Amino acid sequence: MASESIAISCRRLVKRYKDVTAVAGLDLEVRTGECFGLLGPNGAGKTTTVEILEGLLPHDEGDIEVLGLRWNGHEHALRERLGVALQETRLADRLTVAEVIRLFRSFYRTGRTVEEVLDVVELGEKRDAWVEKLSGGQRQRLAIACALVGAPDLLFLDEPTTGLDPQSRRQLWEIVASFKRGGGTVVLTTHYMEEAERLCDRVAVMDHGKVIALGSPRELIASLGADHVVEFSLGHGAEPLPEAALAALPGVKAARRDGPRFSLTVTEAHRAVPALMLELERRGVEMTELVTHHATLEDLFLSLTGRHLRDE
Amino acid sequence: MGSHHPLWQLTLARFREQLRQPEVLFWVFAFPLLLAVALGLAFRNRPPEVIRVGVESAPGADSLAALLAHARGFRATVLPPAAAAEALRKSRVSIVVVPGATLLYRYDSTRSDSRMARLATDDALQRGLGRRDARPVAEQKVMEKGSRYIDFLIPGLLGLNLMGTGMWGMGYAVVDARKKKLMKRLLASPMRRSHYLLSFVAARLTMLGPEVVLLIGFGMLVFGVPMRGSVVDFLIVTVIGAMCFGGIGLLTASRVRTNEAANGLMNLIMMPMWILSGVFFSSANFPAAMQPFIKVLPLTALNDALRGVMLDGASLAAVAGPAALCAAWGLVSFAVALRIFRWL
Numbered sequence: 001m002a003s004e005s006i007a008i009s010c011r012r013l014v015k016r017y018k019d020v021t022a023v024a025g026l027d028l029e030v031r032t033g034e035c036f037g038l039l040g041p042n043g044a045g046k047t048t049t050v051e052i053l054e055g056l057l058p059h060d061e062g063d064i065e066v067l068g069l070r071w072n073g074h075e076h077a078l079r080e081r082l083g084v085a086l087q088e089t090r091l092a093d094r095l096t097v098a099e100v101i102r103l104f105r106s107f108y109r110t111g112r113t114v115e116e117v118l119d120v121v122e123l124g125e126k127r128d129a130w131v132e133k134l135s136g137g138q139r140q141r142l143a144i145a146c147a148l149v150g151a152p153d154l155l156f157l158d159e160p161t162t163g164l165d166p167q168s169r170r171q172l173w174e175i176v177a178s179f180k181r182g183g184g185t186v187v188l189t190t191h192y193m194e195e196a197e198r199l200c201d202r203v204a205v206m207d208h209g210k211v212i213a214l215g216s217p218r219e220l221i222a223s224l225g226a227d228h229v230v231e232f233s234l235g236h237g238a239e240p241l242p243e244a245a246l247a248a249l250p251g252v253k254a255a256r257r258d259g260p261r262f263s264l265t266v267t268e269a270h271r272a273v274p275a276l277m278l279e280l281e282r283r284g285v286e287m288t289e290l291v292t293h294h295a296t297l298e299d300l301f302l303s304l305t306g307r308h309l310r311d312e
Numbered sequence: 313m314g315s316h317h318p319l320w321q322l323t324l325a326r327f328r329e330q331l332r333q334p335e336v337l338f339w340v341f342a343f344p345l346l347l348a349v350a351l352g353l354a355f356r357n358r359p360p361e362v363i364r365v366g367v368e369s370a371p372g373a374d375s376l377a378a379l380l381a382h383a384r385g386f387r388a389t390v391l392p393p394a395a396a397a398e399a400l401r402k403s404r405v406s407i408v409v410v411p412g413a414t415l416l417y418r419y420d421s422t423r424s425d426s427r428m429a430r431l432a433t434d435d436a437l438q439r440g441l442g443r444r445d446a447r448p449v450a451e452q453k454v455m456e457k458g459s460r461y462i463d464f465l466i467p468g469l470l471g472l473n474l475m476g477t478g479m480w481g482m483g484y485a486v487v488d489a490r491k492k493k494l495m496k497r498l499l500a501s502p503m504r505r506s507h508y509l510l511s512f513v514a515a516r517l518t519m520l521g522p523e524v525v526l527l528i529g530f531g532m533l534v535f536g537v538p539m540r541g542s543v544v545d546f547l548i549v550t551v552i553g554a555m556c557f558g559g560i561g562l563l564t565a566s567r568v569r570t571n572e573a574a575n576g577l578m579n580l581i582m583m584p585m586w587i588l589s590g591v592f593f594s595s596a597n598f599p600a601a602m603q604p605f606i607k608v609l610p611l612t613a614l615n616d617a618l619r620g621v622m623l624d625g626a627s628l629a630a631v632a633g634p635a636a637l638c639a640a641w642g643l644v645s646f647a648v649a650l651r652i653f654r655w656l
Contacts, residue, residue: 054500056656076502084500090492094332095325106321107503130332150501 006068007032007154007185008053013062015048015209022048024209026062035176035186037200039193039297041309045209046189047087050158053187054084067154080108083152085143087159087189093132097123100131101145108150121145121175137168144175155179157188161195173199191309193297203297207305221295226253226265229299230272233260233289241285249275254303265295265303318503322511327518330481339480340519344473344527351592352462352535362387363429364405366396372411379440386436407433458538458623466531467618468591471553473523475585475611478557479578481519482512483565487574490565496656505655513558520554528622540625548628549621552635553614556642560610563649585611613637 008030015023023045030036038046051057053064055071055078064071069078091100101114118124121141126134134142140160147155157176161169176199180186190196196203197217205213205220213220221227234241246255246264251272253265266272269292280287301309330336365380365388367373373390380388391399391408399405400418406429410416415437419426489495498508524547531537539546564581568574588595588602589611598606606612613634620626620634628635 056496056500079500079502082500084497086493086497086500089494089497091494091497092325092329095328099325099328103321103325104501106316106318107501109502146497 009065011063014060034201037196037203038189039196040206044206081153083147083155085147085157096128098127104146105149111150117145117149154185226267227295228266228269230264230292232287319507323514326515344469355461366391366399366405366408368396368410370411383436462535466537467622471615472591474553475557479561482558483561486565541621545628546621549617556638559642559645563645566649567654610641
């Protein structure tokens, strides 16, 4: 059996559909015990990639090894050791929470008890409630419960907190964190940069079926070369400023314009902002809005592709 | 097999899903009963109706009318010609008699009531006018159970129900699971595909018992429908029918992705059999050219077998033909479905 320090090894993965190449040559390595994130906008190929790794989708080219095994010929052995939560699954509406978990538990040779798992996801008081009566957050926790009930070594979560309120999101993050503390490996896809930053040890940023950046969240943000972002808007009908002029200001690493909004990546906000105000005054232009924030993976994505992670 | 066995859990889940949906309970159990009651009442056996005769007003009309009144079972009215013609056209009378040296009968030979009126009226009038029988005649009226409409209907409704629950219960449920990505989620686990399909079969067979007992029991207790053949043979035929339509349902659902497409396809398959397969009226009513096609339909075969055992007292061997046809439909459907089944 291959080295157990690598949970997933994926080389030159390609998946084509009739009119589009969903995954265009992807290389990935997930280490045992880490939480690995696939971050990208909708349509980047994250779900396709993850479903291929989960053995639910055939691939056209490439080499995949999960837990040291290939899917071909080891499917049953692998499924006993994986836990999967798909994007948008609707489980049977009129079974109770406990009944659903017990059903999934019956598929595994070894695993945890229904009660243990209910505790971990904090659905104990809902054990006899019908699935259709659960809130969005509760349903997601149920989905994770079903993924955890087989005591997996490797957990796949596809967009686990999409559409959830902040509190539910945090609850889910805690469940993932506790699974990791128990020694499990997690592969997570998301388009929320905050989720990637908080949960993941390493993140692969994806766009159009390719990995465009890979590293820990800190490394990735540092690659921007600056740790703050200054955003401002000009008044209606103001003359547009050339990006080059802004980029030349002291402390500014890069400048981007998106309609009436300008976004500057800066290394030293305390020098860049006054310089910016001076420049605008010199040109006789007024600002209508000014915000600054720490650089995020969203900013990284923006700088790499010119687009946002979430199409707001 | 402990309570932790996946096949048991899957079957249990199937079971619970079905029983916790009131609509399912209605369509499977209540609907056939309601239908049986409504149709049984509407088409109940009634004493023979009085024959209504119109006699055109002309010399001799009154004596003819009197003759008919004297004979039993007639209501004769003397009418002017135009009124008589209208009454015949509107079915207020079944025949018009025109008095004369030669009696003229005016009637519609395509209407069964008119044809019978002609025979009965002629018989009554001829006797009244002096005809004698060549041979004395005695009568013995017989009304056997098993030949009423309700007797014909109950096994037909059972066949219809088996088709419906088989198609919807197995077919539609599979499409729904596929659409909700529930199937994908299940396949991501170590669950075996054979267990998944078998759970549908197991759940179907378990529901079959109450389904059959309720409808047939109802028919027997409330309407006195007979069960002439062996109950065991009858149950075997119902199992064959349930599995047949389970297989056809599975085949129909094997590649369909949306609930709407499933609906459409299932209705397309079931509608012709609702009408042609002898559920509500005998399939022999259809023209001879259609009979070969009708006989080969699975529901026709099932109904023939059910009626054979229930009403004619036939043994399983005697209805082996239609039963085997039904079974063949099921086996072939299952086999093809498994080949082309779209799992993900």
